[in-house]
Amino acid sequence: MVINLRKLPDKKYIMPGNAACPGCPETMGLRYVKMALGDNVVLVIPAGCSSVIQGISPYSGINAPILNIVFAAAASAATGMKAAFETMGRDDVHVVVWAGDGGTGDIGFQALSGAAERDEDIIYICVDNEAYMNTGIQRSSLTPYGAWTTTTWKGKKEHKKNIPMILISHGVKYVATASVGYPTDFIEKLQRASKIKGFRYIHLLAPCPVGWRFDPALTAKVAQLAVETGLFPLYEYINGEFKLSPIAKRYKDPSKRRPIIEYLKLQGRYRHLLDKPEEIKKIEEYIENTWKLIETLEESFAPGKDRGKKIFDAL
């Protein structure tokens, strides 16, 4: 599937003059969601930046019907909404949960896990800006190792929780990772997900200029660097088949990856790490381990192969 930029709809899916910060990755992501899925989208948004971006009532900055709901109930509210649409005979509506990393990995996790286990027919998008940005950059369980936040001011000591892998373990129909730096890749994944019935999860990396402490002009660049350094591999898991996205395939070879320092030195949240090579080494080890896991999954769940056999031999 090739996406022609000139054929993408030129509608105002994000209304100009909304309350997002300059260079916000969430408004970028929301535009792509609407471009890919069309007009029949209902958003369920738990507390987070996206609740604020809508602006002041009676106007909304996001051109979509939105249900604003509490943190812990996003996936369950979407479940109910989908059930209501089914009762009304509207099968053409996509119910999309647009949750932050706190609403996905920490507070909303039980609802997400429950909806995934029940295989509800919703699309869940986690827009991962790696901390609670809306309330003032507090640490979340998806904050990466070494990152500064207002609650980990010497750098976080734990690694990031791997939510996409947890969702794969739930046995859901579709899991993918995407980055706002590669919009066409994200749009393709959304279009593919929209054709599948069942629970679909997309993990979208969204570098936040305010919380990550970089120049707002570099939002797309930082999102691309996260993929190019191998820190955030892009992949798709469809119905038991695992494959790397075309963009991320070349970074399987460590020599083709950009050095991690290029990614770290752009961001103020890693400033205290730059003169500590042993800390940077830990991040490099994390990248190695991530790719080891990806290679195992790629071999074991390759499309068309005898699935799952190798993973049991390894145990």
Added chain:
Amino acid sequence: MGQGPILQAPETFFIAPLSRPAPGSVGKTGSWRTSKPVVYEDKCTGCMLCWLYCPENTILKTSNGKVAIDYDYCKGCGICAAVCPFKAIDMVSEV
């Protein structure tokens, strides 16, 4: 899943606090800007990458296949200038 009866909303439906999409939900955000993007039409090839990446939807497609900028709402983040492969957008200081 079976399709149930089609439900009709009762006529006296409760009034929910609804917001409607409209530009400028927090006012003219162009006043937030410290530097503004300027498009050089001779260098622009109309690849539409800036239009794709703009978080604000303030890049407008013009009739000759190039781009213009809605200065009323552009917050001046500079993503368009950073992603332009032909350096056709420049950030000019406004203060």
